Amino acid sequence: MTEDLADLYQELILDHSKSPRNFRAIPQCQRVAQGDNPICGDNYTVYVVLDGGVIRDMAFQGSGCAISKASASLMTEALKGKSIASAEALFGRVREMITQGHGDGSLEKLSALAGVHQFPARVKCAILPWHAAMAAMHGKEECVTTESEE
Amino acid sequence: MTEDLADLYQELILDHSKSPRNFRAIPQCQRVAQGDNPICGDNYTVYVVLDGGVIRDMAFQGSGCAISKASASLMTEALKGKSIASAEALFGRVREMITQGHGDGSLEKLSALAGVHQFPARVKCAILPWHAAMAAMHGKEECVTTESEE
C-alpha cells in the first residue's frame, strides 16, 4: 500500500468503518437530520438528544463509504457531552484539518481524518455526517447535501 | 487589381451591374417570384411573361450586390425567347459553371459569370436571381431563398 493510502485508511478509520460506534436510531429523539451526498447517493441520518444546550446522546444510521462512516462514528464519540457551541467550534477545526491538512494535537482520535485532505474527491465524505449533525443541532428539518461545499 | 478580382468583376459584369437590362416591373405579368438571400438580406423580384411555353418577356427588380444584379440582368437577356425546357437546361449549365468553374463556349455572355466559382461565398449571389426565375416559371408563389443551396 502506498503511504497516502495508509494515511487515508488508518487503522482507526478501518476499525470505525467496520464497527461503527453509536450506529443506531434514537427513536424518541428531539433532533434528527439527514445528509445526502448526491455524487454517490450516500445518505446518513443523525440523531441528537440535547439537554440544556448540551449533547446528551448522539447516534447515526445510513450507508456510505469507509470514510464517511468512520467520520460519523468518530464524530458521535467526540461530540457526546459537548455543548452546542463547543461542538460547532470542533467542527470548524475538523473541517480545517480535512480540507487543509494541518491537524492540531487537541483533536485526538479525530486527527485520524487528517489524511483525507490529500484526496480532494473524498473531502465531502468526511464532512457529510458533520453537516447533518449541525443541521440536527440547529433543528433544521430539511435534508442537507454536500453540494454547498463546492 | 488581382487576377481573381478581374475574373470576378469582368467589364461585362460591372457594366450590367451599373446599368442593369430589363430592370423594371411588368405589372400585368402572369408569373412573379421573389428570391431572398438571408445572408445579406438582398432580395429580387423576377417577372416572367409566358406565351405557349415560351418566355416572351422577362424583367427584374430589387437590390443587391454587383454579382447578383449582373447575373439577373444577363439572365433576362439570355432567357427571353427560350422555352421553359431550354431555360431550365441553361440554368443547369450556368449553375455548373458557377459552382465548378468549367464554362462551355455555348454560354456566350453568361460565361462572364465563370469567375464566381473562385469566390465560394459569392456563388449564392450569382444563382439567386435564377432561383427566383425558375420559381416564377413554375408558378410557385412562395419566396425562394438561397438557403437550399447550402
Place this chain on the structure above:
Amino acid sequence: MVENWNEIRHDFPALHQLVHGHPLVYLDNAATTQKPNIVLETLLHYYRHDNANVHRGIHELSNRATTAYEAARVRAVRFIHARESSEIIFTRGTTEGINLVAASWGMSHVKKGDEILLTEMEHHSNLVPWQLLAERTGAKLVFLPVTGGDEGLLDVDRLDSLLFRRVKLFAMVHISNSLGTVNPVSWLCERARKAGVVTLVDAAQSAGHLPLDVQQIGCDFLVFSGHKLCGPTGIGVLYGRQELLNEMPPYQGGGDMILSVDYAASRYKSAPHRFEAGTPDISGAIGLHAAFDYLDEVGRDRIWEHDQLLAACAHHGLKDKKGIRVFGPHAGRAGVVSFMVEGVHSHDVVTVADQKGVALRGGHHCTQPLFHKLGVESTARASFYFYNTEEDVDRLIEVIDEVQRFFS
C-alpha cells in the same frame, strides 16, 4: 493484431503518464475517452490558420472556417449513414440533443394524457428531459422494464403491450453505460414504427464503438457526444429524420438560425440551421471530423471486437473471484463492466485503484433509478476502449485483489 493495438497507444499522449507513481491504466472511457494527436493537431491548425466566425463571412478565413464546419457535418452524415447534411445538428452533446428533441418536438407534439415510453435503464440525460416535458404538458412517462436480475436485460416481451396505448415517443439507450447491455434497437424501432411511435436512440455509448447505421436502425432521432469517441468536449450530434425536423419549431433563438428578423417577429431557416442559434462550437465540430476519420481508419468493427474481448476477459476475471458481484449480461456485452466488492463501498474501491494508477469510476453512473431497482446504491465500473490492452485487464484484476486484501 495485439502489436497493432499497442501501436495505436502512441497516438494518445495522455495514456503515457504515471499516476501516483504507476503507469496510468485508463478505464473510465464510458465517461470520456482520451484524444488522439490528430484531433489535437486539427484543433491547433484551425486556430492557427483558419479561425473565424462561420456562415455570414465573405473573407478568406471566414470562408475556410465555414467550409471546414460544414464539411464536418457532411462527414457526420457518412459516419452514421444519414441521408443528408440537413439531418445533422451540432449540439453540445447527448444531453443537449435529447433536450432539444424534448423541447422542440415534444412541446409541439405531446399533449396532456399522452405517454412517453422509456426503458428502465436510461441515463439521467434520457430521463430528466422527459420528466420536464411531462411536467409541462401533463403527459405521462411509462417504462419498458428491466429483467434478468443483475444481468439487466430489457423485457422485450412487454413492449407490444406498452406500445398499445397513447405512446407518442419511445426513447431508448443503445448501450447501457452502467451495465454494458446492448439493446436490440433495430427491432425496438421497428415495433415502435409499426405502432406509429416516434423513436429516439441514445447512442452515447455506441457511436464510437461499433458501426452505426441510422437507416438500418430505423430510428427517427439519434444522439451522441463527441467527447466519448475521441473528439473534443463541447460538441455532439443530433440526427433527425428530415420529415420530422422540418416541422419542428426552433429550440434556441438568435443569430444564424433566421431568414429575416423584424422587431415583431422572425422567419426561421430550415434544418439544420434552424436549430443552431448563435456561434456554434466551430473548433469542436472540426475536431470531431478528425475523430470520425480516425475511428473509421481504425475501423469500428475492429473496435467493437476488441471491446468485447476485453469486456469478456474482465467479466470472467471478476466473476470467478469470491466476494465480487458483477452486473450486466453474461454474453454479448459491451466494454463496460460494473461490479461490487463485497463489504467495500465503490468509492473506496476507486480510491484504492487510483492510488495504483488504475482509473475507474464509482457511483450510480447517472442511472440511479435502475440501481434502486437492482437494490444497489453504487458500483465500481471499468469501461474499455480500443487503446486498452489485456494487460490493462490484468492490472484491473490485480488491483481488485489488493482492494480485497486491504479491506478484509
Place this chain on the structure above:
Amino acid sequence: MVENWNEIRHDFPALHQLVHGHPLVYLDNAATTQKPNIVLETLLHYYRHDNANVHRGIHELSNRATTAYEAARVRAVRFIHARESSEIIFTRGTTEGINLVAASWGMSHVKKGDEILLTEMEHHSNLVPWQLLAERTGAKLVFLPVTGGDEGLLDVDRLDSLLFRRVKLFAMVHISNSLGTVNPVSWLCERARKAGVVTLVDAAQSAGHLPLDVQQIGCDFLVFSGHKLCGPTGIGVLYGRQELLNEMPPYQGGGDMILSVDYAASRYKSAPHRFEAGTPDISGAIGLHAAFDYLDEVGRDRIWEHDQLLAACAHHGLKDKKGIRVFGPHAGRAGVVSFMVEGVHSHDVVTVADQKGVALRGGHHCTQPLFHKLGVESTARASFYFYNTEEDVDRLIEVIDEVQRFFS
C-alpha cells in the same frame, strides 16, 4: 507603447499569414477574435495530461479536470466581479445564455400581458429568444428607440415612460456590434431597478474590451461569449444574481444537474450546477480561464484605450472621404466602425478588401431591424482588437480607396 502592442502580435499565430498574397489585416474581431498561444497551449496541456470527465470522478485525472473546470468558474467571478462562483454558469455563448434566461426565468415569471423591454439596437440573439418567449406566454415586446440618425444612440429620455408599465425585464446590449455605440448600462440598470424591473446586459462586445464590474453595472443577468475575447469557441458565461438563479427552474435536464433521480421525478442541485446538464465543454472552460488571465495581463483598461484610438482613426479617415457614409457615434465609440461606400454593395466591398488581405464583414450584422430603421440593408464593418495597429487602419483606408476607384 506602440512597440509593446506590436510585440503582442507575436502571441497570435493566425495574424502572421498571407491572404491572397497580402499580409493579413484581421478586422473582423466583433465576429470572433484570434487566439493567443497561451490559450492553445492550455487546451493542449489539458488534453495531453488531465483529460477526464468532471464532477463525478474520484480518480486522479477526473480530479484534475474537475479542479481545473471549477477554477475557471472562480476566475470568471473575478473577471466580472461577481460575488460567488454559484453566480457563474457556463454556456455555449451569449446566445445560449440569453435563451437560458428567457426559457427558465422567463417562463416562470412572465405572464400574458406582461412586457419585455429591449432596445432597438439588439443583436438577433437578444431579440429572437424574447420573441419566442412572447409567443409562448402572450407577453409583448416593447422597444427603447434609437435616435440620432446614423449615429445610432439610445433615446434614454424615453426610458422612464416605457418602464412605467407592465415591464418585467429589460434586456440591453452594452456595446452595439453594428454601430459601436456604448450604452450607459449602469444608468439604465439603475432606472430599471428603481422600477422593479429585472435587467439583462448583453456584454458580447464589451467583456473582452473594457473592465467589467457587474456590481457597478448593477444588472441581474449578464452574458458573454468566450470566442469574442481570445477564448475557444463553444464556451461562454451567464452571470446571474444568486437570489434570482436560486428560484429559477432547470433549463436542460440530464446528468450532473440533479441531486437525486427517480423514475417519476427528480430533485435538482442549486445554481450553478442546476443549469449545466450533461458533460460541459470542459476544455472550453479551461481555455477561457487562460484567456481571462491573458487579457487581464494585457489590461482591459489599456485594451479599451487602444480600441478607442483605432476606432477614432478609422472613423475620421473614412468620414473625411467622399462617398462614404459612416455609422455610429462621433465620439466615445467602441472599436467597431460600420460604413457604406456609395454605389457599392457591402459584400462587393468585402470581397475586394479580402483580395487585398483585409478581412472585413459585410451585411446586417444580425441587427436587421435596426438597419431597416436606419434605411440600409447592409454595411461593411471594420472591428478592432488590441493586436490591431495604426498601420492596419491605414491599410483599411487604402483598400477603401481602391474599392472606390474600382467601382467608380
